[in-house]
Amino acid sequence: MKKLINKVEDVIVEQMQGMAAAHPNLKINLEPKYIVRNEATKKGKVVIISGGGSGHEPMHGGFVGEGMLDAxxxxxxxxxxxxxxMYECAKAVENGGGVLFLVKxxxxxxMNFEMAAEMLNSEGIETQNILIDDDVAVxxxxxxxxxxxxxxTVIMEKIVGAAAEAGYNLEECAKLARKVNSRGRSMGMALTSCTVPAAGKPNFEIDEDEIEIGVGIHGEPGRKRIAHTSxxxxxxxLTNAILEDEDYTRDLNEWDIESSGWKKTSLTSESFKSGDKMIAMVNSLGSTPVSELYAVYRKLDEICTEKKISLVRNLVGAYITALDMQGCSVTLVRADEEILKFWDSPVNTPGLRWGK
Structure with a gap:
């Protein structure tokens, strides 16, 4: 294992300290660990919080800032x-508008976000969890x-973060997040494994002439392993798997304020069709160079054009990674005026910046 680390046990703390030193608009807390904006939350604003295992940077800490995540x-x-x-993080930034957790x-x-939401709701801090489940591979x-x-997840954090910045209340932010999730689909592939520092060896074995189709961001197996190809x-x-994915409905477990408990609802995601407008992301899983990602975007655009699907906005780069894995993922989110309005709104985070 060759990595730019000191001690394995200090990896996360030192990375957080480096992020705070590089970006003065962020503030870190080390016990427990969380990253927040340096300025106090505006009174009554919904706070948008996400999180998960490290190793996927810039997600999530790199998306904390104006127009995106609060923490x-x-x-x-x-x-x-x-x-x-999550509980302490939410308490540090909440200021009367409620909390929206975005949960992969x-x-x-x-399980852990639900426990945090229960604790917050029990204290009168209105909290809702929105699930992201966009991987079509398995x-x-x-x-x-x-x-x-x-x-x-990345696209939702941008859109819902901008909506909260613009004054959407908690239910409006949750409704928008559900819409983004229902319109988003992704699929990834791996050329190589990744190496978790604590393990010191590749997360899975793959031959030099093989690739994994549908791999997860932790190295979970996908749909199939095939010979390396163009x-x-x-x-x-990847693209055809996304475009050919059928309508699907799944149960949601969301907090009900009136009953102070979890209730089951359902959400249906409609398949993509000719005439759709898309936000597209071609993402590096860590070690794939941008030059290769543009080759992928070229073919993605060609396939979508043939199917009369328009790519109206895009991201090409490393946004949700799997440490040093060589591979990429493709994400498409069907856009409408509301989604594009908040996508185009200014954002100022370490991992995403445009506008004012």
Whole structure:
């Protein structure tokens, strides 16, 4: 293992300290660990918080700032943060508008965020959890019940963060987050494994002439392992899996203020069709150079154009990574006027910046 680290046990703390030193608009807390904006939350504003295992940077800490997240909780590498982290983080930034947790669909994250929401709601701090489950590769995995939460997380954090900045209340932010999730689909692939510092060896074994199609962001297996092939063929496999994904409905577990408990609702995601407008993200899983990502975007655009689907906004780069994994993911989110309005709104975070 060759990595730029000192002691394995200090990896997360030192990375957080470096982030705070590089970005004075952020403030860190080390016990428990969380990252917040340096300025106090505006009275009555909904605070948008996310988090998860470290190793996926810039997500989530790199998306804390104006127009995006108010705070983020980093767990250990590929390990969910604890309920206490999320509770203390929310208490540090909440200022009368309530809390919206954006939660990737991994079993540990779901359970721990629900526990944090219960604690906050019991104290009269209105809190809601929104699940992200956009990975079309597998219906269930070693880490999840249902689809995994991946690239749509970044797009949701931007759009819902901007809506909260603009004055949306908690229910309006939650409704918008559900809409983004229902319109987002992703799929990834790996050329190589990644190495978790504490393990000191690759997370999984893959031969030099093989690639994993549908890999998860922790190295979970995907749909299939195939012989290495061209960038165009790989892009076509990922894109067609997304575009051909059928309508699907799943249960949601959301906090009900009136009954002070969790209630089941359902959400249906409609398949994509000709005439749709999309926000597209071609994402590096850590070690794939931007030059190769543009080759993927070229083929993605070609396939979508053939199907009369327009890519009206895009991100190309490393936004949700898996440490040093070589590979990429493709995310498409069907856009409308509301989504594009908040996508285009100014943002100023370490990982995403535009506008004023």
């Amino acid at each position: 983020a909780c980093p767990g250990e590498v590929f390990t969910s943060p604890t309920p206490d982290q 669909n991994y079993t540990g994250d779901v 219906k269930d995995s070693l880490y999840t019940a249902g689809r995994r939460g991946v690239g749509t 960038a165009d063929e790989i892009t076509a496999i």
